[in-house]
Amino acid sequence: QVQLVESGGGLVQAGGSKRLSCVASGRTFSDHAMGWFRQAPGKGREFVAVISARGTTYHADSVKGRFTISRDNAKNTVYLQMISLKPEDTAVYYCASAKGVYSGPFEDNYDYWGQGTQVTVSS
Secondary structure, three states, X not given: OOXXXXXXXXXXXXXXXXXXXXXXXXXXXXXXOEEEEEEOOOXXXXXXXXXXXXXXXXXXXXXXXXXXXXEXXXXXXXXXXXXXXXXXXXXXXXXXXXXXOOOOOOXXXXXXXXXXXXXXXXX
């Protein structure tokens, strides 16, 4: 049973920073790409970033230069470092484990999801 557990969310002022973590268990972490998605109030879930099993990264234009995805295969953990946060970054952030070693922005590429962690950015 694959489990993904996010942490690190909370309230932060605009311009601040936060680091989200997601610990995975239940299958070989280093064999799968990992992604972060988010869902703002009243909106659909959107892609944020992905990191391949080998460490290649891709970030959505909306977060490029402000968010950085990384992974530590020894700890079965994927991170999302967020800086220069804006009120429009307020959302529930989800990590997801991809079906293969590479993945992209489409939800169909991911077969396991965490429960999400709330990030609220106040103005």
